[in-house]
Amino acid sequence: MKLRTITIGILTMVLPAVLCAQQVTWLGAEKELIAGPASTDRRAQWLDTLQQWRTNEKKRLSYNGNEYSRKEFNWVQQTFMFAQVMAHDRFLYDTATRQYTVDRFLDDLEKRYGGLDGVLIWPTYPNIGIDNRNQFDLVADMPGGKAGIQQMIRAFHRRGVKVFFPIMIWDHGTRRISIPMAAALTGEMKELGADGLNGDTMNGVSEDFKDAYTRAGYPLVLQPEIHIGDLKMVEWNTMSWGYYWLKWGSPEFSYIPGVSVYKWLEPRHQVHVTDRWSVNKTDDLQYAFFNGVGYNTWENIWGIWNQLPDRYAFAIRRIRQIYRFFPTVWSSENWEPHILTEQPGVFASAFPGNNVTVYTLVNRDSVVKQGAQLALPFGAGDRYYDVWNGRQLKATVKDGKAYLDFSIEKNGFGAVALVKNNATLPGLSAFLGVMCQQAKTPLAGLSGISLPLQQRQTLIPATKKYQQPPEGMVRIPGTDQYHFESAGVMIEGNELPEAIGVQYPWESHPQRVHRHGMKLPAFYMDVYPVTNRQYKQFVQATGYHPADDHHFLKDWQHGNYPDGWAEKPVTWVSIEDARAYATWAGKRLPHEWEWQYAAQGTDNRQYPWGQEADSLRIPVPDTTRERRPPTNVNAYPAGAGPFGVKDLTGNVWQWTDEYTDTHTRSAVLKGGSYYRPQTSYWYFPQTPKLTQHGKYLLVSPGMDRSGTVGFRCVADAE
Template sequence: MDLGEVDWLARLNNWKRDTAGAQPAWLAAMQDWRTAQLARIGYDDSQYRRAELQWTQKNFVQTQAMVEDRYLYDPATRRYTVQRFLDDLKQRYGGIDSVLLWPLYPNLGIDDRNQWDMLRDLPGGIAATRQMVQDFQRLGVRVFFPTLPWDGGSRDPGLAPAEATARLMAEIGADGINGDTMNGLPHSYAEAAARSAHPLVLEPELSFKEDAMLAYNLHSWAYWDASLVPLVSKWKWLEPRHMVHVSDRWATDRSNTFQAAFFNGVGIQSWENVWGWWNQMTARDAAALRRIATIYRGVPDLLVSPQWTPHVPTLHYGVYASRFPASERSLWTLVNRNEFRIDEAILKLEHRPGQRYLDLWHGRELQPRIEAGQAVIDLVLEPRGYGAVLQYQGDTLPSGLAPLLATMGALARTPLQAHSNQWQFLPQRLVPIAATARAASAPPGMVHIPAGSFDFRVTGIEIEGENRAGMDVQYPWEDAPRRGHVHRMQLSAFYIDRYPVSNEEFRRFLDDSGYRPADGHNFLRHWQDGAPRAAETGSPVTWVALDDARAYCRAAGKRLPHEWEWQYAAQGTDGRLYPWGNHWDAARVPAPSTARRLPPLPPVGQHPAGASPFGVEDMVATVWQWTDEFEDEHTRSAILRGGSFYQPAGSHWYFPQAHKLTEHGKYLLMAPSKDRAGTLGFRCVQDAR
């Protein structure tokens, strides 16, 4: 969020011609505005003075982490691996100060579970989640969870959202709340946190809709335009102790984000796992973040200076600086917005006898030229590079600076430009599905799908991400993951269940096999006393994880379908959009529900007019159906087909439907307890001779 005043912004951009001449008048106007604005809102800084919240002023690097990230949770051992997660970040870019753990979107809305239910469904439940939070905190990392104001179509929690969130955060011991899509968290969240007797830091995603929110939202995010002249953070200008985290989740070159943050002396959102799309920062960006964070952590008291002065004059076009003064020390942060190196006469500073100067970015002492009571500072600023100057009084190096200089000196031996700025997508792997014994004729309840040529055309319906490399999934014939897929296939004959597996069929499987999952949370949660309700025996079985479905198919000598087999069975060879043709016909599928509670599922076989060209029924708008699994180093996902009849209302952010046969849903996988859903079932296939 910049100051938003058109005249001030125009003056900033006029500095492209006259930096020194414009700065005094601009700064005076900024200071007058701040004084008047703080008085207008009756600003009270008491929250920033609370001893238990002082850590917020040193929370420089925050990452958003999907709970599904395989570095955070190991599905094989069913354990959280916090140390591994943090070690990776420390090794690559110096580590983090806080983490925003994300258990909700994009899976939220596949059924009627609300945002609080989804968090409670994390593997191991509240006890394991609380322990995971404590593991982060023990290692010096604060923990945030999101709250979603748009989640009004799922199960009613029976409490006001602020109250439900604050109580749950207190239960798991979290440190803060991130308000997704929120222009400031309302005061009701602060009041709810006070009632819970558990301090919570409020952090909205978007800029405050009312300036008074600054008093109790101690953090915020920022999405800033990449202008030549760095913008000034409105909220840090009003309250220097306020911590902003600058974010650009889609950027594959983060230099604009990092320079904007460093100029303002504010924090950085190091988000890399973006809804399952892995956007790892380049080696150059990682090296820059490590150095920025090292300086921040070395002189944190200066960055909250109430006399912070942005846009102090420099001696070069395209070089911008801020000053953070204290009684005996001052810090200047500099950014070179030019595409070339500058290394001479960067700053001219007021000088007094006994003052000394450190080049913090390179970890060395400076020997400036002293001219008429001013020190002329020479620095090396790489192309699109950074600088940091510390001025102090006396012969003794201030406490804590010796190790900072040593660390920065070692890092500076390798210029940022020597690190690669090449971004690379993360390849994916299709998890193999073993072939079955080949059947000579159709097993009971199955339909024969003949061999044939098939144009497999499908598009992922992720809400965000455009068509970036690495989005959606990567089939074995593709050289990169991408959203849209086209491939001519020659399919062998197979058999597929005419209907999704029913509750009664799954009950018989349990009785015959004795199968019980290792992670039983939410397993068949719609059943009563270990059996389906009488009215639902013929309805599709749901609340089964991918492993549960595979176990059923395996016991029957079958397997789950590959996605292209499912689509071929539903579509035939003419590329139709729906099993019956190219135009939607609501009479051929179950009536949709938008209720806040998931109603009982309709029985299978009630809509024969919706059958595919091969006679396969209930392919769309009944229940989602498991097919293929994909994985990369950080994320596992499953391709779901067919969509469901249940569509929670009120937000386009809920897990989107894929009723068209040319669309699929990508469902992030973590653990059976969370993956199971009330609208997610399956059908099996068997290979044919």
């Protein structure tokens, strides 16, 4: 682990010269952690330096902790286990009943790791930017609209769980809003009844958000994703995430645990240690427990499942139970990190409360530590409990100290409660009984492996076999040797190569890049994507109207498309709406490889016309925030593929296959679209290349429909 030594004077820039001799050592590039003492004999000087640093920083910042004292924020210090949750998670919403299933979602987490205290509901990235719907639109598009979201939040509140939504501070390329983002988001949270905001990519949530909630009379807990760049912001950023990284995306933890800067500056500040891509959670959980802070149990990462392995889930259960039984000690202003221990490799912190002090211990070594672990103050009437293992300890008293013997697993945890003056702790016996029972299962005996969820491709039933091309279709000849190759353009996920992406029928797990040789029989494909004119014929013939009709044919009015739109590709149709049309027409949606083969033939070309991009063969990209309508499907005949299929790329995305696992549904989109929102790297990535695809998360037809997604059909041939 590389350490960086920076004087307090450099950090604060304005401290008096006499203080520049005092040094603290920072861990990692983001300066969220202060390095622990290099040795036990330097511990007193180290602690004195930390205490002076805190005093001087608060003076320099003219720090006040008024926000932490608000009664509306009493719950902040006790929000220990937190999770980012995709709005698309199938445990949270049931498409069959069209109902939020909060109890099902929470029951699963309680069964696996003991439950949550807070959730961050995430309806935006990675889908945001597929059209010009902004972050507010995507929240409103969640199933049931705002009334449904309000009901969902009330269901979380009934279970004692606080609810956050994200700030997409970078969302300046989609539909404009008329008021400042801080005011708009505060108003939205007040309307929904939410409790807090998470600042995606923010180095501290800026003060305009505090000002906005103050004006609105609706206090919100502000929680930045990234480190808090200016410590003054700790005043109103009452929560934060702990990305304990040496450099961005590269977690490295010191053997000697670091001290949370924000927790040390303001003990009432709640940190949730976060590392979404890691499978081994030992470092994350040990650093959290050592500092008496929370943890982000994030598992559904943009539709990529990284389930907590049993070992760490069980550790989280036990940590949370200790946190919740002693709920107030963790925010003590007198907490003390790196108290002296008796075993090398074991590190401890003390959290004093009324009549009880709790000591958290972590074993950073890969061997069991046995024997005396702590030498604590001894007083008549004091009692000592090994609360990690659920038993009372008999102290060996020597020289006025109580020496406590107990074991700590390799890379494990320990916790001791010192109960003073014969104080009574209601419920202690029952709590110890639970912990004792759980201690019978060693963490090391549980699996530390996280396996990817298996995905199932949604069946596409065959059509009747046509002898001649149906009207508007062209024959795609069969081939015995098609080399199919397609790669997803998702922005993130390479850390979990066997979980990112989708799982094709011949694959053993989801992945980003797919290669497969296959034999394809002949079939027919629509020359053009289905147009507004054609879709209107279907609606008139069948009376089709979906049960979830939010945004259905959004651009139409009174059952008709705008003048001049007859030959534009129909959009604002879900994959279910597209399938309904295809069935009526005696056709079906294409598999991705059928779509791609029809577009490129057998020479593995990158574009329908050849290997090189050509902006004259596709519609001009739209980079505005208003988003114009799609182009007529017949406007660029020079963009045709080798078999005469046209309007394949650069106009609208096109539905192909759907994939489902236990938690997520997604669809493979082909062809890219004309819409290219600007100002951020994080918008839904575009690709006109035939050998690439987009992965679009699905939740409900109303939210899935988009102004840049259409479809074309295929039919089977004799």
